Amino acid sequence: MGNTSSMLTQYDIEEVQEHCNHAFSQQEIVSLYKRFCQLDRSGGGFISADEFLSVPEFAVNPLSQRLLRMVDGLNFKEFVAFLSAFSSRTSLQQKIEFIFKVYDSDCNGKVTFDDVLDILRDLTGSFMTEQQREKVLTYVLEEAGYTKGSLLDTNDFTKVLGNPGLKMEVEVPVD
Structure with a gap:
C-alpha cells in the first residue's frame, strides 16, 4: 500500500x-x-x-x-x-473530536477563547468586526456554562458544539 x-x-x-x-x-x-x-x-x-x-x-x-x-x-x-x-457514517462525537483537533492549534488538548477567536477570524474575515466576534463567542460560551477564561477539553467542546444538527459530510463519488 x-x-x-x-x-x-x-x-x-x-x-x-x-x-x-x-x-x-x-x-x-x-x-x-x-x-x-x-x-x-x-x-x-x-x-x-x-x-x-x-x-x-x-x-x-x-x-x-x-x-x-x-x-x-x-x-x-x-x-x-x-x-x-x-462521512455520513461517522458519529457526531467523532466529528466533534475532529473539529476539536482543528481548533486546538498548539495540540495541547485544550481549546482557549483565543483559539476559537482565531478560527472565527479565519471564517468571517472582514464580514465581522473583532468586537462582534468576541461578543458572539462570549455569548456561545456563556450559554454552555463557560467563560472567556475557560480551557475546553474534548468533553467541554462536545458540550458547546454538541448540536444534533451539526452537518459535516461529503459524498465520495464512486467510479
Missing part, C-alpha cells in the same frame, strides 16, 4: 475499512485510492501539503492552513482516516 502504483488488495481494503471504523464502503475506498494516487504526484505513497493545495476546494477553504498541519505527509490509510470525519 506504500507504493501508490500498486493496486489495493482485498486485505488492504478491509484493513483501511477497519482503520476508519467502516466510515466508507469498499467501493468508496477504491475510489479514494484512485484520488489519492492522483494527488500523490511524486508517487512516494504520501501526500504533501503542496499536493493537497492542488485541490481547489481545499485551497480556498478558509481553514486550509490549519488543516494542512493535519494532512501534510499522510499515507493512504491516514488519508482515509482523515476523510472519515466527513
